Amino acid sequence: MENTTAPNTHLAPATVVATAARPPRTQGSPVNPPITISSTYYSLGEPDGSMLYARWTNESWHPAEKLIATLEGADLPALLHSSGMAAVANAIHLGAPGKAIVTPRHAYHATLLVAHDRAKREGGQVREVDIANTEEVIVAITAGEPAGLVWIESPTNPMLEIADIPAIAKAAHEAGALVVVDNTFATPLGQHPLEEGADVVVHSATKYLSGHSDVVLGATVTNNPELQAELQEERTNSGGIAGPFEAWLLLRGMRTLSLRMERIWQNAAELARRLEGHPLVAEVSHPSLASHPQHDRATALMNCFGGVLTMRPVGGAQAADDLGTRTNIWLPATSLGGVESSFERRRRFPTEAPTVPEDLLRVSVGIEDIEDLWQDLEQALQAVHARR
Numbered sequence: 001m002e003n004t005t006a007p008n009t010h011l012a013p014a015t016v017v018a019t020a021a022r023p024p025r026t027q028g029s030p031v032n033p034p035i036t037i038s039s040t041y042y043s044l045g046e047p048d049g050s051m052l053y054a055r056w057t058n059e060s061w062h063p064a065e066k067l068i069a070t071l072e073g074a075d076l077p078a079l080l081h082s083s084g085m086a087a088v089a090n091a092i093h094l095g096a097p098g099k100a101i102v103t104p105r106h107a108y109h110a111t112l113l114v115a116h117d118r119a120k121r122e123g124g125q126v127r128e129v130d131i132a133n134t135e136e137v138i139v140a141i142t143a144g145e146p147a148g149l150v151w152i153e154s155p156t157n158p159m160l161e162i163a164d165i166p167a168i169a170k171a172a173h174e175a176g177a178l179v180v181v182d183n184t185f186a187t188p189l190g191q192h193p194l195e196e197g198a199d200v201v202v203h204s205a206t207k208y209l210s211g212h213s214d215v216v217l218g219a220t221v222t223n224n225p226e227l228q229a230e231l232q233e234e235r236t237n238s239g240g241i242a243g244p245f246e247a248w249l250l251l252r253g254m255r256t257l258s259l260r261m262e263r264i265w266q267n268a269a270e271l272a273r274r275l276e277g278h279p280l281v282a283e284v285s286h287p288s289l290a291s292h293p294q295h296d297r298a299t300a301l302m303n304c305f306g307g308v309l310t311m312r313p314v315g316g317a318q319a320a321d322d323l324g325t326r327t328n329i330w331l332p333a334t335s336l337g338g339v340e341s342s343f344e345r346r347r348r349f350p351t352e353a354p355t356v357p358e359d360l361l362r363v364s365v366g367i368e369d370i371e372d373l374w375q376d377l378e379q380a381l382q383a384v385h386a387r388r
Helices: 013-019 062-072 084-092 109-122 134-142 165-174 225-238 244-254 257-276 295-301 316-323 370-387
Strands: 079-081 101-104 126-129 149-153 178-182 200-203 218-222 281-285 308-313 342-345 361-364
Touching (some): 013 062, 062 244, 079 084, 079 225, 084 178, 084 200, 084 218, 084 225, 101 109, 109 126, 109 149, 126 134, 134 165, 165 178, 257 281, 257 308, 257 370, 308 316
Parallel strands (some): 178 200
Antiparallel strands (some): 281 308, 308 361
């Protein structure tokens, strides 16, 4: 990881995650923010801006919301949501009704389901594109009736395509469209979409931000006060709020974000390098590899190459399924971004994009010792091959 400073601070991200959003330094004060367990608050007379009701706001949310905003370079606090999909749905509904939504053809499948459902209910269309093909994206934004919202994943889930966020954001704004970037895979340590022109950034905080596979949360962050107000109103009215314990777990997990991501990125790049030449692996993809179609773009725009890689074992979908029965360290499981290494065959879900290969494994690399990970994967590949 590059030794860069966090946006709007003079400090390195590693220092920010360890020190920011702590209580004031007064004699006898706690080092960590407390968890506030209350559904309502003492209140007399007209509302005066103080705490009133926990669906509207809760002190336990604020430290994590402040820390995410600091890392993303936002002056406004982030907004925690009950899940990554709650944050996604909220952000998608920022687009004007009846206006087209431009999305990657490869994106988290539930995100595409929400986009298509919104178009069905409110009008407009979903224009799915190769998000790495900037010219194709710009045509989709401007063709016919201009789009109202452009949704970017970079890297995409699960195909790891890299978008030219600054170029796409410029074209979208010229057409009057909002730009939302799902920054889950890269994390705020890997790229800063707000600095590159995004209007809103979304996170599935379930993944790398919390980092321990023990909480489900989402977040949105923006520097636009009007969009912030819309997102907050929708969160309040829909009830898609975070619990105080979950918010505390997220903050606790984020304290080690820099350390975890440094190890994860190193492990992922080394595993991708070794797998690329493996005789029992038909194909491997990771932005660190020179063979990746957007390797140069990732090098230029990002501080990292990410902790997710994809691989297609020799033997097709059956071999991909069998691999999970032969590993001892690697965990066959959905989701990603935890300290443990895991993988799954994405096309086992019927809603996954049909252009995702049947045998493709999305591999989430954890913080374990690299040699242990490699030996476990190598013996599993050999065992699966021997059974064929």
